[in-house]
Amino acid sequence: MAEISIVQQHTLSPAAARTAAEQVAQRIATEYGLACQWDGDVLRFERSGVEGALTLEDQQAAMRINLGFLMGAFAPAIEAKVAEKMRKTFAA
Template sequence: MADISIKRAHQLPLEQARNAAQQIADRMVNEFDMSTQWQGDVLAFKRSGVSGTLALRENEAQVDVNLDFLFKAFSSTLEEKIARNMDKFFGTTA
């Protein structure tokens, strides 16, 4: 089970949703030194202590994040930041 799981509904065509997800990934790479890799319509991301996925569906985007023990103390702060980015790029709560 993910430590953080956030869904957002969107009305974007899949290609635009993928572009939005890539923008989020680019920010994660720059801000948190994460590696990212697309696997179909799922963007996997990873760094020491944090891993997860951003899955795109026709009308929904879902991010699931797994945190190591040391990062669990920051889970609420990370969740807020992820939610803001998901709102910015995808829209409202699914």
């Protein structure tokens, strides 16, 4: 099992950070077929072989993704794509 952890600093208001998180979630949900659901300030997502969460805090967004055995082979590519999307979205 591969684990990806990405932390992106931001200066967004809580509402703007939530909107940004939804943009990131929409992108990865579409690309990887994930189901997403808010649990307070934590956006949880999953599908067979993938589960994780995007946690919003005052000045940062933290993404944790656990990949099953088959998806683990794609961990570097997934991490690069998600990190870039988070950087672009939260640093705006």
